[in-house]
Amino acid sequence: MAVVGVDFGTLHSKIGVARHRGIDIIANEVSNRATPSLVAFDSKRRSIGESAKTQETSNFKNTIGALKRLVGRTLDDPQVQNIEKKFINTTLVDVNGTVGAEVNYLGERQAFSFTQLVGAYLGKIRDITANELKTGVSDIVIAVPGWYTEVQRRAILDAAAIANLNVLRIINDTTATALGYGITKSDLPEAENPRHVAFVDVGHSSLSVAVVAFSKGRLDVKSTAYEPNLGGRDIDYALLQHFAEEFKGKYKVDVVSSPKAVFRLGAGCEKLKKVLSANSESPLNVESLMNDIDASSKLTREQLESLIVPVLDAIEAPIHRALADSGLSPDQIDSIELVGGSTRVPAVRNRIQQAFGGKQLSFTLNQDEAIARGATFACAMLSPVFRVRDFALHDINHYPIKVQWEQVPTDPDDDTEILVFPPGNSVPSTKILSFYRRQQFTVEAAYAEPSGLPGVLNPSVGSFTVTDVPADPKGDATVVKVKTRLNLHGILSFESTYIEEIEEKEEPTPMDVDQPAVEGAAPPAPPKKKKVIKKKEIPFTTVTSSLPKQVLEAHKERESEMHAADKLVQDTEDRKNALEEYIYDTRGKLDDRYAPFVTADEKSALLSALSEAEDWLYTEEGEDATKSIYVSRLDALKVLGDPITFRYRESEDRAKALSALRETLNTYLSQATSPEEKYAHIDEKDKESVVEKVALVEKWLNDNVAKQAERPKNVDPVLTSAEVLKKRDEVIFFASPILTRPKPKPPVVPGSGTGTPKPQTPQPEANANANANANANGDAQPEEKKEGGSSMDVD
Secondary structure (H helix, E strand, C coil), rough: CCEEEEHHHHHHHHCCCCCCCCCEEECCCCCCCCCCCCEECCCEEEEEEEEHHCCCCCCCEEEECCHHCCCCCCCCHHHHCCCCHHHHCEEEEEEEEEEEEEECCCCEEEEHHHHHHHHHHHHHHHHHHHHCCCCCCCCCEEECCCCCCHHHHHHHHHHHHHHHCCEEEEEEHHHHHHHHCCCCCCCCCCCCCCCEEEEEEECCCCCCEEEEEEHHHHHHEEEEEEEEECHHHHHHHHHHHHHHHHHHHHCCCCCCHHHHHHHHHHHHHHHHHHHCCCCCEEEEEEEEEEEEEEEEEEEEEHHHHHHHHHHHHCCCHHHHHHHHHHHHCHCCCCCCEEECHHHHHHHHHHHHHHHHHHHHHCCCCCCCCCHHHHHHHHHHCCCCCCCCCEEEEEEEEECCEEEEEECCCCCCCCEEEEEECCEEEEEECCCCCEEECCEEEEEEECCCCCCCCCCCCCCCEEEEEEEECCCCCCCEEEEEEEEEEEECCCEEEEEEEEEEEEEECCCCCCCCCCCCCCCCCCCCCCEEEEEEEEEEEEEEECCCCCCHHHHHHHHHHHHHHHHHHHHHHHHHCCCCCHHHHHHHHHHHHHHHCHHHHHHHHHHHHHHHHHHHHHHHHCCCCHCCCCCHHHHHHHHHHHHHHHHHHHHHHHHHHHHHHHHHHHHHHHHHHHHHHHCCHHHHHEEEEEEEHHHHHHHHHHHHHHHHHHHHHHCCCCCCCCCHHHHHHHHHHHHHHHHHCCCCCCCCCCCCCCCCCCCCCCCCCCHHHHHHHHHHCCCCCHHHCCCCCCCCCCCCCCC
């Protein structure tokens, strides 16, 4: 069973696996440790990850990013319309109540929800991992932002199900970072005096802060705070606006009016930001920005910091909230750990340090891979096949959740809501709610503070309905108990509804059967009765934001079909590339290394076939042929080319084989004729047979080498390397058993050495077993005898 953790990022994702007694961040098919979070569509197939990034510039309208930002959202969400649309070029549409993307796929316009797109991307993550581990992947842990709501978390679970993945846990990214930090520490203090560490993660699109208390064998998340719309992309966008305005006057072009120009300038601004993180000044060059204009400019770090003041000003607020909720002052924080790529910007670091009162910042964690490592540790802790040191993880709930219901008409004083899981409630957590009801009722769960949610999301979490409330025997209202749980994923679920029934059972009384009955004695006391509470389950129905089972199965089936189609297209492209490579490679070698090994007629025929295949390859038919046609075309060329290739390879392999055979013959001949003592025990007839065998093979070798020398190189050889190696094996199998025959043991001479039997003194019969187990020195060793057993010496 594979142990896999995924850091699901806005810009790219990382995959961690547990192996070799540690955690590795694995590379994708092009050896990058970060896989772009992109899904692209074209007229033939989908491209996901690196392949989508490769064609992003030419196909940016059908290349979809921001998967992490848009999954679980609705199209009319103001954050989607006002913020996310700035960073995505695809047409956004409504797909069954959630936001989706409309793209050109297989020659027609098709729409996919972001849950489906994330499912496709997770399928790519699965394939990358399976290819690296050479085994199937099913169980994973996914790290997501702590500000994800119930709807977004359920959407991630649905997306994983579409990819046939079982999510063991959805873990908050700051919690994953803290786990990776603490589980490897061997110097953590006792619980009475924990070490407080603040983790600040500034990524591509959001900022997260967590204050965590570490003690021996455990971590406790004390507080969290977030700014979902503050990250590296906001810095890039500020730069883009600056240069778009500059180029409007400098080159008389309106960059904002062209999506392709915006895309190109945005890529240049991202590179500029990275350069300015390590340098005080940097140029900006964008080739063919717009109207065949190559735009250029430059910027200093001071200018950059002045452009991003609104971004920098928003950094301190979530840090202050996290400190306030934790009840700690900056002086009580022992360490401030920074992660996330945007913390490399010096101005961002300075503002973080300023928010903590000037305390020194720490960079002991890998800023890009810390989350993936922590998620992998979390997966290993939940895996039955991987041993991890005992380490307790106590996370908390960020958004308060309440349950509400309609007021009972006969009870005007009845409350209609209750806060079940307040902010800071531990995760996982279970609570029992009691309702006094006589008939069917519905309870809804919702976020208690909708204003604190990112965007204008539906605050509803879910609901359950009890349709059949049993009547109380006494005529009173029935007490219906509801088990609610905030599970490992941070998702609220209604586990069960039940009533408690009390039964009285008689306790057994001890009977004294040994004593006869005494006349006039008091009658025995009546048996005591014990009350036993039994739970009786009541059927109920639930409504959540998860996809209905039928819809989920339909998405899984479609994803499977598209995945198979993608694989077929990729295999076809591979066969097409193999044909093209063979044409150019063979043509180039015919006038070079293959020249001595090909006849004029063969060369003419092969060149003609290569030209014909090349002409066909670049026709409309050749561009859109099937996999089998490419394979048959390549096989036809190899019929002409393989004999030439065989002769060329034989000329090299035969020389090596001949050298190996001659060395073997010389070795066995010298051993068979050697006067050395170690061969003296071998019979002379056997030695002579080896000499004869060597001579026979040597004659065969010389005859065939002479024939081969007379044969032109452009004709099939009469002596092949395979035949030579076969003869070498024949000599080895014949001579080796003779020349490696061990010396016979010397005969036993009475009265000499250790071979002389030592006389034994007659022993009493009682000591017979001890004598039977005497060791080589004549000392008796006791041996335990086990009935029905046997003993064996094992090396």
